[in-house]
Amino acid sequence: DTEVTQTPKHLVMGMTNKKSLKCEQHMGHRAMYWYKQKAKKPPELMFVYSYEKLSINESVPSRFSPECPNSSLLNLHLHALQPEDSALYLCASSLLYRDLQETQYFGPGTRLLVL
Amino acid sequence: AQKVTQAQTEISVVEKEDVTLDCVYETRDTTYYLFWYKQPPSGELVFLIRRNSFDEQNEISGRYSWNFQKSTSSFNFTITASQVVDSAVYFCALRENQGGKLIFGQGTELSVKP
Numbered sequence: 001d002t003e004v005t006q007t008p009k010h011l012v013m014g015m016t017n018k019k020s021l022k023c024e025q026h027m028g029h030r031a032m033y034w035y036k037q038k039a040k041k042p043p044e045l046m047f048v049y050s051y052e053k054l055s056i057n058e059s060v061p062s063r064f065s066p067e068c069p070n071s072s073l074l075n076l077h078l079h080a081l082q083p084e085d086s087a088l089y090l091c092a093s094s095l096l097y098r099d100l101q102e103t104q105y106f107g108p109g110t111r112l113l114v115l
Numbered sequence: 116a117q118k119v120t121q122a123q124t125e126i127s128v129v130e131k132e133d134v135t136l137d138c139v140y141e142t143r144d145t146t147y148y149l150f151w152y153k154q155p156p157s158g159e160l161v162f163l164i165r166r167n168s169f170d171e172q173n174e175i176s177g178r179y180s181w182n183f184q185k186s187t188s189s190f191n192f193t194i195t196a197s198q199v200v201d202s203a204v205y206f207c208a209l210r211e212n213q214g215g216k217l218i219f220g221q222g223t224e225l226s227v228k229p
Contacts, residue, residue: 040222043160043219100210102210102215104162106160106162109158
Protein backbone atom coordinates (compact mmCIF):
# COMPACT_ATOMS: atom_id res chain seq x y z
CA ASP A 1 0.00 0.00 0.00
CA THR A 2 1.57 3.28 -1.10
CA GLU A 3 -1.22 5.63 -0.14
CA VAL A 4 -0.84 9.17 1.07
CA THR A 5 -4.11 10.93 1.87
CA GLN A 6 -4.75 14.65 1.98
CA THR A 7 -7.68 16.72 3.20
CA PRO A 8 -9.40 18.78 2.11
CA LYS A 9 -9.37 18.22 -1.65
CA HIS A 10 -10.35 21.83 -2.31
CA LEU A 11 -10.11 24.93 -0.13
CA VAL A 12 -11.21 28.50 -0.71
CA MET A 13 -10.08 31.04 1.84
CA GLY A 14 -9.92 34.77 2.31
CA MET A 15 -6.72 36.60 3.05
CA THR A 16 -7.62 36.99 6.72
CA ASN A 17 -8.61 33.37 7.33
CA LYS A 18 -6.70 30.69 9.16
CA LYS A 19 -6.94 27.18 7.77
CA SER A 20 -4.99 23.93 7.87
CA LEU A 21 -4.12 21.26 5.34
CA LYS A 22 -3.71 17.70 6.54
CA CYS A 23 -1.70 14.79 5.25
CA GLU A 24 -1.57 11.23 6.50
CA GLN A 25 0.36 8.08 5.64
CA HIS A 26 0.42 4.65 7.25
CA MET A 27 3.36 3.15 5.41
CA GLY A 28 5.79 3.57 8.30
CA HIS A 29 7.61 6.32 6.42
CA ARG A 30 9.79 8.61 8.50
CA ALA A 31 10.16 11.44 6.00
CA MET A 32 7.30 13.70 4.94
CA TYR A 33 7.27 16.61 2.53
CA TRP A 34 5.17 19.59 1.51
CA TYR A 35 5.34 20.81 -2.07
CA LYS A 36 3.62 23.72 -3.81
CA GLN A 37 2.71 23.42 -7.47
CA LYS A 38 1.53 26.24 -9.70
CA ALA A 39 -0.26 25.52 -12.96
CA LYS A 40 1.97 24.21 -15.76
CA LYS A 41 4.99 24.04 -13.43
CA PRO A 42 6.76 21.23 -11.57
CA PRO A 43 6.29 20.84 -7.82
CA GLU A 44 8.48 23.07 -5.64
CA LEU A 45 9.70 21.75 -2.33
CA MET A 46 8.59 23.75 0.72
CA PHE A 47 9.39 21.67 3.82
CA VAL A 48 10.87 18.32 4.78
CA TYR A 49 10.31 16.53 8.06
CA SER A 50 12.55 13.65 9.04
CA TYR A 51 11.68 11.65 12.14
CA GLU A 52 9.13 14.34 13.04
CA LYS A 53 11.76 17.09 13.05
CA LEU A 54 11.89 19.88 10.51
CA SER A 55 14.94 19.21 8.32
CA ILE A 56 14.43 21.57 5.43
CA ASN A 57 12.62 24.88 5.08
CA GLU A 58 13.08 26.22 1.57
CA SER A 59 12.81 29.86 2.68
CA VAL A 60 9.03 29.62 2.83
CA PRO A 61 7.19 32.73 4.14
CA SER A 62 6.08 32.48 7.76
CA ARG A 63 2.40 32.61 6.75
CA PHE A 64 2.94 28.89 6.05
CA SER A 65 3.56 26.95 9.25
CA PRO A 66 4.22 23.19 9.11
CA GLU A 67 3.65 20.78 11.93
CA CYS A 68 4.37 17.08 12.34
CA PRO A 69 2.43 15.84 15.40
CA ASN A 70 3.54 12.22 14.88
CA SER A 71 5.21 10.03 12.29
CA SER A 72 1.97 9.50 10.33
CA LEU A 73 0.61 13.03 10.23
CA LEU A 74 1.73 16.25 8.64
CA ASN A 75 -0.14 19.55 8.80
CA LEU A 76 0.32 22.84 7.03
CA HIS A 77 -1.19 25.80 8.84
CA LEU A 78 -2.14 28.76 6.67
CA HIS A 79 -2.61 32.32 7.87
CA ALA A 80 -2.89 35.67 6.09
CA LEU A 81 -2.23 34.17 2.68
CA GLN A 82 -2.00 36.16 -0.52
CA PRO A 83 -3.81 35.46 -3.81
CA GLU A 84 -0.47 34.37 -5.32
CA ASP A 85 -0.40 31.50 -2.82
CA SER A 86 -3.23 29.86 -4.75
CA ALA A 87 -1.84 26.56 -5.97
CA LEU A 88 -1.97 22.79 -5.62
CA TYR A 89 -0.35 21.71 -2.35
CA LEU A 90 1.08 18.24 -2.46
CA CYS A 91 2.18 16.09 0.43
CA ALA A 92 4.65 13.26 -0.06
CA SER A 93 6.37 10.67 2.08
CA SER A 94 9.34 8.34 1.80
CA LEU A 95 10.83 5.71 4.07
CA LEU A 96 13.83 7.87 4.86
CA TYR A 97 15.00 11.30 3.76
CA ARG A 98 18.76 11.12 3.29
CA ASP A 99 18.79 7.71 1.62
CA LEU A 100 19.49 8.42 -2.05
CA GLN A 101 17.37 5.61 -3.45
CA GLU A 102 14.23 6.47 -1.55
CA THR A 103 11.09 7.00 -3.60
CA GLN A 104 8.70 9.75 -2.66
CA TYR A 105 5.01 8.84 -2.81
CA PHE A 106 2.60 11.69 -3.31
CA GLY A 107 -0.91 12.37 -2.14
CA PRO A 108 -3.71 13.72 -4.36
CA GLY A 109 -3.12 17.29 -3.27
CA THR A 110 -5.24 20.16 -1.97
CA ARG A 111 -6.27 22.80 -4.51
CA LEU A 112 -6.14 26.09 -2.65
CA LEU A 113 -7.74 29.31 -3.86
CA VAL A 114 -7.03 32.51 -1.92
CA LEU A 115 -9.46 35.34 -2.57
CA ALA B 116 24.65 22.23 -10.98
CA GLN B 117 22.08 19.50 -11.27
CA LYS B 118 19.37 19.98 -13.83
CA VAL B 119 16.67 18.02 -15.64
CA THR B 120 15.45 19.11 -19.07
CA GLN B 121 12.26 17.93 -20.70
CA ALA B 122 12.37 19.81 -23.97
CA GLN B 123 8.91 18.72 -25.13
CA THR B 124 6.36 20.95 -23.44
CA GLU B 125 3.33 19.38 -25.10
CA ILE B 126 2.81 16.32 -27.26
CA SER B 127 -0.41 15.33 -28.96
CA VAL B 128 -0.94 11.89 -30.48
CA VAL B 129 -3.83 9.78 -31.68
CA GLU B 130 -4.73 6.67 -29.77
CA LYS B 131 -2.60 3.58 -30.58
CA GLU B 132 0.37 5.66 -31.66
CA ASP B 133 3.68 5.13 -29.91
CA VAL B 134 5.14 8.19 -28.18
CA THR B 135 8.51 8.93 -26.59
CA LEU B 136 9.02 11.52 -23.89
CA ASP B 137 12.56 12.83 -23.65
CA CYS B 138 14.50 13.53 -20.46
CA VAL B 139 18.06 14.84 -20.33
CA TYR B 140 19.83 15.42 -17.04
CA GLU B 141 23.00 17.04 -15.75
CA THR B 142 24.85 15.97 -12.64
CA ARG B 143 28.40 15.73 -11.39
CA ASP B 144 27.53 12.92 -9.00
CA THR B 145 28.59 9.41 -9.97
CA THR B 146 25.77 7.88 -7.96
CA TYR B 147 22.30 9.20 -8.57
CA TYR B 148 18.74 8.11 -9.10
CA LEU B 149 16.27 9.04 -11.82
CA PHE B 150 12.50 8.90 -11.56
CA TRP B 151 9.43 9.29 -13.74
CA TYR B 152 6.10 10.45 -12.36
CA LYS B 153 2.70 10.77 -14.04
CA GLN B 154 0.31 13.55 -13.06
CA PRO B 155 -3.22 13.07 -14.44
CA PRO B 156 -5.71 15.97 -14.34
CA SER B 157 -6.79 14.87 -10.84
CA GLY B 158 -3.46 16.18 -9.55
CA GLU B 159 -1.79 13.27 -7.81
CA LEU B 160 1.78 12.48 -8.85
CA VAL B 161 1.94 8.77 -9.53
CA PHE B 162 5.33 7.10 -9.25
CA LEU B 163 6.23 5.12 -12.39
CA ILE B 164 9.87 4.08 -12.16
CA ARG B 165 13.15 4.57 -10.33
CA ARG B 166 16.51 3.86 -11.96
CA ASN B 167 19.99 4.08 -10.42
CA SER B 168 23.04 5.33 -12.27
CA PHE B 169 24.73 1.91 -12.31
CA ASP B 170 21.92 0.06 -14.01
CA GLU B 171 21.75 0.86 -17.72
CA GLN B 172 19.45 -1.96 -18.66
CA ASN B 173 16.29 -0.86 -20.35
CA GLU B 174 13.09 -1.56 -18.48
CA ILE B 175 9.70 -2.59 -19.78
CA SER B 176 6.45 -2.62 -17.86
CA GLY B 177 3.46 -3.45 -20.01
CA ARG B 178 3.08 -0.66 -22.58
CA TYR B 179 5.72 1.45 -20.83
CA SER B 180 9.44 1.24 -21.47
CA TRP B 181 12.42 3.29 -20.40
CA ASN B 182 15.72 3.80 -22.16
CA PHE B 183 18.56 4.93 -19.88
CA GLN B 184 21.73 6.04 -21.68
CA LYS B 185 24.49 7.34 -19.43
CA SER B 186 26.63 8.34 -22.42
CA THR B 187 24.05 10.91 -23.47
CA SER B 188 22.67 11.60 -19.97
CA SER B 189 19.20 10.66 -21.09
CA PHE B 190 16.38 8.69 -19.55
CA ASN B 191 13.61 8.53 -22.14
CA PHE B 192 10.15 7.10 -21.65
CA THR B 193 8.15 5.39 -24.39
CA ILE B 194 4.47 4.53 -24.33
CA THR B 195 3.51 1.91 -26.89
CA ALA B 196 0.00 1.87 -28.34
CA SER B 197 -1.04 4.94 -26.39
CA GLN B 198 -4.49 5.17 -24.83
CA VAL B 199 -6.67 8.11 -23.82
CA VAL B 200 -5.99 7.26 -20.15
CA ASP B 201 -2.32 8.02 -20.76
CA SER B 202 -3.20 11.70 -21.11
CA ALA B 203 -1.33 13.45 -18.29
CA VAL B 204 1.69 15.54 -17.47
CA TYR B 205 4.82 13.43 -17.10
CA PHE B 206 7.72 14.55 -14.95
CA CYS B 207 11.26 13.26 -15.01
CA ALA B 208 13.24 13.86 -11.80
CA LEU B 209 16.79 13.46 -10.51
CA ARG B 210 17.59 12.68 -6.90
CA GLU B 211 20.32 14.96 -5.66
CA ASN B 212 23.11 13.27 -3.72
CA GLN B 213 23.57 16.12 -1.28
CA GLY B 214 20.41 17.08 0.51
CA GLY B 215 18.13 14.47 -0.94
CA LYS B 216 16.04 16.88 -3.00
CA LEU B 217 14.19 15.79 -6.10
CA ILE B 218 15.10 17.95 -9.08
CA PHE B 219 12.13 17.96 -11.45
CA GLY B 220 12.04 18.71 -15.13
CA GLN B 221 9.41 21.14 -16.40
CA GLY B 222 7.13 18.28 -17.41
CA THR B 223 5.68 17.12 -20.72
CA GLU B 224 1.94 17.34 -21.22
CA LEU B 225 0.77 14.36 -23.25
CA SER B 226 -2.61 14.46 -24.90
CA VAL B 227 -3.90 11.23 -26.44
CA LYS B 228 -6.91 11.76 -28.65
CA PRO B 229 -9.38 9.02 -29.55
